Amino acid sequence: MAKFSILQTFYASAVWRNLRMTLILEREGRCERCFTISKPEDIVGHHKIELTPENVHDHTISLNPEKIEIICRRCHDEEHDRFGKRKAKTVYLVYGPPLAGKKTFVRQQMRRGDLIVSMDLLYAAMSGLPEFDKPDNLFQNVIGLHNQLIDNVKTRMGKWSNAWIVGGYADKFKRERTADELGAELVFINASREECYSRLAVDERLQYRQVEWRGYIDKWFEQYRE
Ligand SMILES: [Zn+2]
Ligand SMILES: [Zn+2]
Structure with missing residues (x-):
């Protein structure tokens, strides 16, 4: 090879x-x-x-x-900031409701060589299936790798430039504790419940799963605390 x-x-x-x-x-x-x-x-x-x-x-x-x-x-x-003088690795915790546009935001902001930690993306990588098609039976493996990557970020292991942790993080306590442990800056991707619903309605990948996803959106807004 x-x-x-x-x-x-x-x-x-x-x-x-x-x-x-x-x-x-x-x-x-x-x-x-x-x-x-x-x-x-x-x-x-x-x-x-x-x-x-x-x-x-x-x-x-x-x-x-x-x-x-x-x-x-x-x-x-x-x-190229070879010796990391300009600034240390920055970690961002990007959170918000389902379909708010978190991954789109990260893709616009990130630079080549940054690390992304997202359950959605890991699921797609580990299942070989399209994004959002997440077989339950793989959950343990996906969360295992996710937690491993979170650990890598915590210890700043690896040569990545910035890291982007992407997730719902509706729960204030869990969100702030995670940000604290990772030394991460919080980035809120704001969208109203109605905006999320209307994105869901036009998302072809989810056209047969509208009820299920309305449930995810509702759940996020019920749990969310500023
Ligand atoms: Zn060069
Ligand atoms: Zn010179």
């Missing part, structure tokens, strides 16, 4: 190494951030658009001199 990831293979390729060296020579070994001159081995070709497995094959991004900065190691470490 492949020993290197797609990105590692790209950075090791002759075409990238040649381009990087060409740019260093053209730009006279001068860091474009702090203007110090360094030896080529201490200079990094930094992609202004972060490379991902999806865009690395797009040469207008990965091999485009206009999208590559030549910067010294120190400035590059700072750019």
Whole structure:
């Protein structure tokens, strides 16, 4: 099996190494951030658009001199916050009623390399089924992995940048205790009961489960305490 990831293979390729060296020579070994001159081995070709497995094959991004900065190691470490100087890992506890748009919010706010802990997403990953189709018999396994991840977040284990814990957390006591234990900032995704109902009514994934889901929405609002 492949020993290197797609990105590692790209950075090791002759075409990238040649381009990087060409740019260093053209730009006279001068860091474009702090203007110090360094030896080529201490200079990094930094992609202004972060490379991902999806865009690395797009040469207008990965091999485009206009999208590559030549910067010294120190400035590059700072750019990527290699030593976590800028800020420590931030943990967010994102809560609110069913169908309020919590995961959508997280997807808009998160950065590549963040960690998401969500029962819905774990269920989908562990069952191979579409989101919201959650077989009861898998509950113990899903909650087991969920709690394991919560533990990882608590101890800041791993190299993730920020973590997003997503759930209903209607119960004030449980919500605040969890946030406390995790050192998390609370983020409330607000939606009225009527807004949740109307989202449910148009959600194709739930078109045959309207009664069940109205029940989940009602339950959240009954339990919820500010
Ligand atoms: Zn520099
Ligand atoms: Zn970089």
